[in-house]
Amino acid sequence: MKARIFLYLFIFSSLIALYIYVSYSAQAEVKDEKITSLEAQVSQLEDSLRSSRLKVLDLQYFSLENNDDALAYYDHLSLKDPARYVADKLLETNEAKGDNPLVPYEGMESNFKINKINVLNHKWIIADFSDGRFWGELFIEYELNDDLSVDFTLLDHLLYTRSL
Known part of the structure; x- marks a missing residue:
């Protein structure tokens, strides 16, 4: 009887561990995609800022x-x-x-x-x-x-x- 309880407990723990692993993997994948998207957005904004600074310098030439x-x-x-x-x-x-x-x-x-x-x-x-x-x-x-x-x-x- 004790052996069965330990077997069920082991199976239940394994299922919980598997669920946590799958859930974390999916969350990590979504976060990685979001990080990649945000990095691309930051790069685009840095380019835009650089371009704006050049325009400002050009406009300030006659001042x-x-x-x-x-x-x-x-x-x-x-x-x-x-x-x-x-x-x-x-x-x-x-x-x-x-x-x-x-x-x-x-x-x-x-x-x-x-x-x-x-x-x-x-x-x-x-x-x-x-x-x-x-x-x-x-x-x-x-x-x-x-x-x-x-x-x-x-x-x-x-x-x-x-x-x-």
């Missing part, structure tokens, strides 16, 4: 922040970020009542104001302006003086004829 030769013009000034300072000074021109004085058009829906600014180097700025419906772009020459005042001169302008 004062990445132009050491242009930044050298402002070494004698105690400015942490000359591009931000010049952009802020340009945005201050929006505070004038009515249209921005640098925009050579009268606003049709409301007043034309400068929205986006890109300081290209130590002399030029490209800026976007809009009145909420119509928009255009400005090409501005600037000079940052030793007393930290900034003189702006409009070089060229463009008003898009279609509304938003």
Whole structure:
């Protein structure tokens, strides 16, 4: 009798061990597939990130922040970020009542104001302006003086004829 109980117990234990082995093998296989899939996804995302970084570097080519030769013009000034300072000074021109004085058009829906600014180097700025419906772009020459005042001169302008 005792021998049969041990035999049944051995068979039952073997079946449990077999079930655990098969179950674990299936789980391990699913996890391996998931790991492989995630590794492929990570590789794809790394490639995408690398491509995005190259695009950002390409877009930053014409910017004062990445132009050491242009930044050298402002070494004698105690400015942490000359591009931000010049952009802020340009945005201050929006505070004038009515249209921005640098925009050579009268606003049709409301007043034309400068929205986006890109300081290209130590002399030029490209800026976007809009009145909420119509928009255009400005090409501005600037000079940052030793007393930290900034003189702006409009070089060229463009008003898009279609509304938003």
